[in-house]
Amino acid sequence: MKKICIDMAYGKGTASVHVPEGNLDKIFRVHPWEPLVQPTQAVEQSLLNPIGTPPLQELAQGRRDAVVVISDITRPVPNRLILPPILETLEQSGIPREKILILIATGMHRPNEGEELIELVGEEIAEKYRVENHSGTDREAHVDLGISEEGVPLLVDRRYIEADLRILTGLIEPHLMAGYSGGRKGVLPGVCSLETMKVMHGYKVIQHPLTVVGRLDDNPFHLTALRLTRQIGADFIVNVILNERRELTGVFSGDLDQAHRAGVAELEKFVVDEIEQPVDIVVGCSGGYPSTRPFTSASKGWWPPKKSSNLAERLSLPHISEKAWEVSLFSSGE
Incomplete structure (x- = not known):
């Protein structure tokens, strides 16, 4: 089956996602x-x-x-x-x-x-x-x-x-x-x-x-x-x-x-944009650098699907964290 290659922002470069043509529902991105x-x-x-x-x-x-x-x-x-x-x-x-x-x-x-x-x-x-x-x-x-x-x-x-x-x-x-x-x-x-x-x-x-x-x-x-x-x-x-x-x-x-x-x-x-129907898998990204630092900023990639009820069964977020230790100032008890 033919696969579609989608480039997503990843760090200061891109990461490619290959999806079988028949399995791709829609690509959501900022309009031109x-x-x-x-x-x-x-x-x-x-x-x-x-x-x-x-x-x-x-x-x-x-x-x-x-x-x-x-x-x-x-x-x-x-x-x-x-x-x-x-x-x-x-x-x-x-x-x-x-x-x-x-x-x-x-x-x-x-x-x-x-x-x-x-x-x-x-x-x-x-x-x-x-x-x-x-x-x-x-x-x-x-x-x-x-x-x-x-x-x-x-x-x-x-x-x-x-x-x-x-x-x-x-x-x-x-x-x-x-x-x-x-x-x-x-x-x-x-x-x-x-x-x-x-x-x-x-x-x-x-x-x-x-x-x-x-x-x-x-x-x-x-x-x-x-x-x-x-x-x-x-x-x-x-x-x-x-x-x-x-x-x-x-x-x-x-x-x-x-x-x-x-x-x-x-x-x-x-x-x-409009979500027409639920899907099985959503692949998102945080928009690349500088949203790759700290790690918590990378969660931007799953904000829309996370808050969309019954949108997907699984979420995938390609992410590279340059400063993985920059997670939070909260202690584990907060």
């Missing part, structure tokens, strides 16, 4: 999506014409300092593209360069240093600006804001809390618990402590039937994270969406919720 012709200009225009807030330049005027939160190395955010316009706007608005902090939202991941830091932001930014890692295990580095009405202990990075202007950047993509990444996730879990995440990433939240990929409405993780991030404070966000080749296809800046929702609405046109 052209990148922005002038991506830098798109970022600049997004800062000038945000959704739900004044322009960043206006927000930055009169502020004594600023923190710009970025995702860590496990997320393919085009920082070298989006950071320069943000940083330039802040300086032009009167915030001195030495008063601008780029804070890496590691959440529960390890710090990004050395070559990883250069890969993350580029050599020029790494040399000219303060770039520091959040540390979720350093309790003294957090401000204790008490326990929320949902029972979440709120301990947030002191550098974020004390900043006069708070900017979140990030990538919008489907997410197992949050529905979609980006937006509020820059703060929670990005710059919160391990104590906070023991609850927000704990069993009671994860097992909730509405804590699922691709859903925001009625999703308890999303709603709690959004409310708490608003309580903590976020002045401006810059979120992006990418095509399968990880080229910039959209920039959504402004209000924490409104800009994020606009990005999700655009993304769903290209990443949502």
Whole structure:
């Protein structure tokens, strides 16, 4: 029987899956999506014409300092593209360069240093600006804001809390618990402590039937994270969406919720597809590097089939973990 060869992202390369032609039901992938012709200009225009807030330049005027939160190395955010316009706007608005902090939202991941830091932001930014890692295990580095009405202990990075202007950047993509990444996730879990995440990433939240990929409405993780991030404070966000080749296809800046929702609405046109019938086997992948680090990020490959009732009897996930020990900061008892 003739076999069909399907190449799947695997580490920094690909892995081939050979399926008998008669056994292949459907290939699900991101729909074809052209990148922005002038991506830098798109970022600049997004800062000038945000959704739900004044322009960043206006927000930055009169502020004594600023923190710009970025995702860590496990997320393919085009920082070298989006950071320069943000940083330039802040300086032009009167915030001195030495008063601008780029804070890496590691959440529960390890710090990004050395070559990883250069890969993350580029050599020029790494040399000219303060770039520091959040540390979720350093309790003294957090401000204790008490326990929320949902029972979440709120301990947030002191550098974020004390900043006069708070900017979140990030990538919008489907997410197992949050529905979609980006937006509020820059703060929670990005710059919160391990104590906070023991609850927000704990069993009671994860097992909730509405804590699922691709859903925001009625999703308890999303709603709690959004409310708490608003309580903590976020002045401006810059979120992006990418095509399968990880080229910039959209920039959504402004209000924490409104800009994020606009990005999700655009993304769903290209990443949502219909499942016509149950199948016996699903083969998925996490999208390759950098989603191969840490190992937990590789689970992205089975999020959609895992949450689709009666979709498959068996799941297969080709995965290569460069740092297998980067599994979790939780102990076995948590």
